[in-house]
Amino acid sequence: MTNDPSFVCIVDDDASIRQALAGLLRSVGLTVFAYPSTEDFLHDARPVGAGCLVLDVRLPGQSGLEFQRELEGMGIHLPVIFITGHGDIPMSVTAMKAGALEFLTKPFRDQDLLDAVHKAIELDRERRRDDAALSELRERFRSLTPREREIMLLVAAGQLNKQIAAALNLSEITIKVHRAQVMRKMQAKSLPDLVRIADKVSSLPFRFSGAEL
Amino acid sequence: MTNDPSFVCIVDDDASIRQALAGLLRSVGLTVFAYPSTEDFLHDARPVGAGCLVLDVRLPGQSGLEFQRELEGMGIHLPVIFITGHGDIPMSVTAMKAGALEFLTKPFRDQDLLDAVHKAIELDRERRRDDAALSELRERFRSLTPREREIMLLVAAGQLNKQIAAALNLSEITIKVHRAQVMRKMQAKSLPDLVRIADKVSSLPFRFSGAEL
DNA sequence: TCCAGGTCTATACCAACGTATAATCGTCCA
DNA sequence: TGGACGATTATACGTTGGTATAGACCTGGA
Numbered sequence: 437m438t439n440d441p442s443f444v445c446i447v448d449d450d451a452s453i454r455q456a457l458a459g460l461l462r463s464v465g466l467t468v469f470a471y472p473s474t475e476d477f478l479h480d481a482r483p484v485g486a487g488c489l490v491l492d493v494r495l496p497g498q499s500g501l502e503f504q505r506e507l508e509g510m511g512i513h514l515p516v517i518f519i520t521g522h523g524d525i526p527m528s529v530t531a532m533k534a535g536a537l538e539f540l541t542k543p544f545r546d547q548d549l550l551d552a553v554h555k556a557i558e559l560d561r562e563r564r565r566d567d568a569a570l571s572e573l574r575e576r577f578r579s580l581t582p583r584e585r586e587i588m589l590l591v592a593a594g595q596l597n598k599q600i601a602a603a604l605n606l607s608e609i610t611i612k613v614h615r616a617q618v619m620r621k622m623q624a625k626s627l628p629d630l631v632r633i634a635d636k637v638s639s640l641p642f643r644f645s646g647a648e649l
Numbered sequence: 650m651t652n653d654p655s656f657v658c659i660v661d662d663d664a665s666i667r668q669a670l671a672g673l674l675r676s677v678g679l680t681v682f683a684y685p686s687t688e689d690f691l692h693d694a695r696p697v698g699a700g701c702l703v704l705d706v707r708l709p710g711q712s713g714l715e716f717q718r719e720l721e722g723m724g725i726h727l728p729v730i731f732i733t734g735h736g737d738i739p740m741s742v743t744a745m746k747a748g749a750l751e752f753l754t755k756p757f758r759d760q761d762l763l764d765a766v767h768k769a770i771e772l773d774r775e776r777r778r779d780d781a782a783l784s785e786l787r788e789r790f791r792s793l794t795p796r797e798r799e800i801m802l803l804v805a806a807g808q809l810n811k812q813i814a815a816a817l818n819l820s821e822i823t824i825k826v827h828r829a830q831v832m833r834k835m836q837a838k839s840l841p842d843l844v845r846i847a848d849k850v851s852s853l854p855f856r857f858s859g860a861e862l
Numbered sequence: 863t864c865c866a867g868g869t870c871t872a873t874a875c876c877a878a879c880g881t882a883t884a885a886t887c888g889t890c891c892a
Numbered sequence: 893t894g895g896a897c898g899a900t901t902a903t904a905c906g907t908t909g910g911t912a913t914a915g916a917c918c919t920g921g922a
Contacts, residue, residue, distance in 0.1 A: 612880070822870085
């Protein structure tokens with residue numbers, strides 16, 4: 437079931453902690469990549485599969501909290517688990533609000549980290565699945581011509597062919613032709629199917645895919 | 650726009666803190682109810698409108714964290730803002746994971762609490778709006794006969810009338826009659842409309858509404 | 863026992879949809 | 893300039909959906 441590759445990235449400036457964490461995680465069969473800084477993490481090739489990021493809050497230069505926000509801004513949605521030796525409550529609250537999965541204070545029990553890591557990987561796996569499905573749909577939507585996209589959205593909005601024809605000042609048969617092409621290209625097997633696809637591809641992120649191109 | 654009533658409930662066993670918080674919140678025009686214990690809060694009549702709960706983490710008897718979970722279990726989804734004088738990081742992380750909106754440590758700036766309260770009330774307002782809309786749809790769905798519900802779901806699944814007829818061992822005209830009744834009762838103006846309604850009313854909570862009755 | 867409500871069906875007609883075939887027109891590119 | 897592609901439209905036919913009208917059957921409650 438879950439035999440696709442998974443990994444854990446560690447970013448901590450303390451080499452002994454990196455080694456300890458990496459050892460612990462490898463001991464349960466996880467693939468681990470450890471970095472002394474966020475730059476090193478970013479410069480490394482992105483690992484394949486589902487994974488998570490174990491991040492020290494306090495890092496030289498950019499803090500772990502800032503880096504968390506930066507990753508989101510870059511569209512990298514890897515689940516983040518914070519660890520810290522000198523944290524405080526506002527820090528943990530900020531991290532959790534920003535979507536961190538866990539915020540552990542040293543010393544923590546090994547099992548707590550392992551639990552968090554496994555949960556994070558499972559979560560990332562699901563997110564990646566959903567992302568892949570959505571990307572596939574967006575790709576199909578992108579393959580539509582502007583006219584086809586326009587008509588698809590009106591169809592999904594519940595407009596009749598004749599209403600669409602009137603709105604766009606076209607004949608009804610033209611709508612039918614485009615509509616058939618939309619069903620084919622989007623691989624929709626029924627109108628309800630198309631409606632659900634339309635609602636997914638035109639959900640807020642990448643709204644421009646409906647307007648541009 | 651946002652002129653429907655809103656309120657803040659405070660639960661804190663320290664009377665002086667209750668008074669101070671209530672005074673602060675009332676000074677900005679908010680309606681405040683203050684209670685020394687969770688029991689008092691629960692026994693009070695539920696205020697109308699959108700609101701939030703300002704909760705001390707450390708309470709005699711049941712802790713604020715436990716109470717937060719209890720409220721969720723009771724289906725009361727009031728946004729919770731924790732305040733504490735003696736909190737720690739694991740406590741704040743637990744609270745945030747359980748959906749708390751904010752976790753403030755005393756002493757905090759008045760403005761921080763006010764910001765959190767306003768945000769919480771706005772959030773509750775939206776949630777209540779969504780809940781009300783969904784309840785309305787569920788009410789309509791509940792008004793369907795078992796047969797109508799069954800057919801509605803098959804229609805929304807993309808089945809043709811003739812396919813539904815075959816599956817239920819009925820004639821096609823029977824499906825048409827029920828289907829028309831479904832559109833009328835659900836107040837759906839088009840098939841896409843019905844599809845979206847079906848997806849909402851049969852989303853996981855209250856799944857039984859499709860099977861029972 | 864009568865009635866209401868739910869269920870099922872039929873006939874008939876019209877509207878809407880889907881598809882096949884084919885043609886025209888314009889743009890952009892090799 | 894020839895061709896690919898997008899857009900448009902037409903005719904024609906068949907399928908599917910929507911609605912009106914009307915009747916039959918059953919069950920549970922007044």
